[in-house]
Amino acid sequence: MFTAAHCPNGGRERKFSGSLMTTSTHLLRRRRFLPLFCTQFLNAFNDNLYKTAMVLFVVYSVYNDESAEGMFSAVASGLFIFPFFILSALAGQLADMRDKAKIIRTVKMCEIGLMVIGAAGLFLAWRGIMVETLAIPLLLLALFLTGVQSTFLGPIKYAILPQHLQRDEVLAGTGLVEAGTYIAILAGTILAGWIPVEWAAAGIIVTSVIGYFSSRQIPAAPPIGEQAKLDWHIIRASYVLVRNTMHDKPIFYAIMAISFFWAIGAVLIIQFPPLAKNTLMASKEVASLFLVIFSVGIAIGSVSVNALLKGQVSARYAPASVVLMGIFVVAFYAVCRAWQSYQPTELLGVAEFIAWPLAIMILATLLGIAIAGGMFVVPLYAFLTTRCAPDQASRTIAANNIVNSGAMVIGSLIAMAMNAIGIAMTEQLLLSAGMCVIAAWLGQKLHRVASVAEAPAHHST
Incomplete structure (x- = not known):
């Protein structure tokens, strides 16, 4: 229970009351939140429709070697992350010193152009025209530009919330944005795995245009x-x-703590497509299903931790959540090792995969990893936006993005090195599990120092 003072939408003070679901439903009916939610939803949907269609097509239709596939996945991940490392400071300054809504509109207009580049790459790859010399470079260029776009939107999507919402609405708003983002990832991932690549090429252009008009509201x-x-x-x-x-x-x-979480995520993302294809013998439709399960899990974790915290911005569940995530990663590793004793001889479709021994365990451990991850990271983002001064919010998120991207680049380089020296994808999973221990220690340190910092304020009230 706490009060929110002098909020931008009317300046009233209001005690947190009612359920989180009521607050969430209320926000989704308000112009101060709904257009932002829709714009972010469409942005996440489009990014993942493009990225998933590109990676699945290249891994399943261009390369036929686990090491080459792992290296391409690492290069693609690094290209997407790199703009966060070099441009986040500028993005944070702009977001705090210019109108955030105007920046969103400008970035969304640029998205139309970069998706045309990506669509051209997908089309050329589909037609088999200069795949190595032109199509793949275009695909990677568009991916890099998508990273640039995300760099400039990243500080805004969280920092704008305290400016438009009351303090007791910020956690609900953050949870909705996160849940909506991962539902959008789910939708984009499903489509990318199931529709023809030429349809994906057209879809990313259409979605970018709709997203721009949404941003204008x-x-x-x-x-x-x-x-x-x-x-x-x-x-x-x-x-x-x-x-x-x-x-x-x-x-x-x-x-x-957030940086270690995303470093873990980067390593898992790099490992996942070649592991799905070569260890689990999963078709691209099954790989898409895996990503869907992962996205659903993070959305569940995002909403669940908000319900547990009852609107309070706190990191008290962070250590336990990331330890649980590490346990599920180890369980996923164990199931993958056991799966190899049932090694299929050809890629499995969805029905064949579900009927295979241990399939339910594979899906359950993936879901567990994702739920625990969502429970870990969402309160930390809410903590950042409410802990810092309102006029420093975007720059705080930008600084977070710089450190996050640095950690992710290090994780990507380690994954590339493990691929180069021939460490099997299954064994690489243990790196992610070990990193969860460090993230848990950081989460515990955060909870302790935050509790000490807040104690005088609670005592004075």
Whole structure:
């Protein structure tokens, strides 16, 4: 139970009351939230329709070697992550110093152009025209530009919430954005696995146009406080931004915990397509099903932890959640090892896979990994946006993105090195499980320092 003071939409103070579901339903009827939710939903849907269609087509139709597939997956992951590392400081400055809604509209307009590039790559690959020399470079260029787009949208989608919502609505709003994002990922992933690649090429262009018109309905979100001069020197700006953000201990531990989570996620994403194809002998439709299960699990975890916390922004469940995630990763590893004793001789369709021994265990462990992951990371994002000053929110998220992307790049390089020296994909899963232990320690440190920091405020009330 807490109060929210001087919120931007009317300035009223209001005690948190009623269920989280009531708050969520209320937000989905309001223009101050619904257009942002729809824009983010369409953005996540389109990104994943494109990325999944590209990766599945290349892994299943271009390459036929686990090492080459793993290397392509790592390169693609690195290209998508790299813009976060070099441009997040600029993105955070712009988001705090310019109208956030206007930036969203500009980025969404640019998305139309980059999806045309991606669609051209998909079309050429489908037709078998200059696949290695032109189609794949176009696909990777569009993926890199998608990373640039996500870099500029990333700080805004969380930082705009405290500006449009009351304090006791922020956690519900964050949970809705996260749940909506992963439902969109689910939808994009399903389509990418089941529709022809040429349909995906057309779909990403159409969706980008709809997303732009949705973004035009987002209410203005002008900058808060005094406006400093933009620093266009991206390396210096990145260093200064991270240094100025990380001096606050709770924010430091929150960013480090989130970073380890996404490093774990990066390694899993790299391992997943070649592991699904070569270890589990799963067709691209089954690989799509795996990604769907994963997305559903994160959405369930996002909503579940919000219900457990009853609107309170807290990291108290973070350590247990990520330890549980590590346990499920180890269980997934064990099931994959056992699966190899039943090794199929050809790729399994969905019906054949479901009928195979241990299939339910594979799906259950994937679901467990995802639910635990969602329960871990969502409260940490809510913590970041409510802990920092309102006029620093975008820059705080940008600093988080810089550190996150650095950790993910390191994870990608480690995965590439393991592929280069011939470590089997199944064995690589143990790296992700070990990283969960470090994330749990960071989550526990965050909960302790945040509790100490909040104690005087609670005592004074």
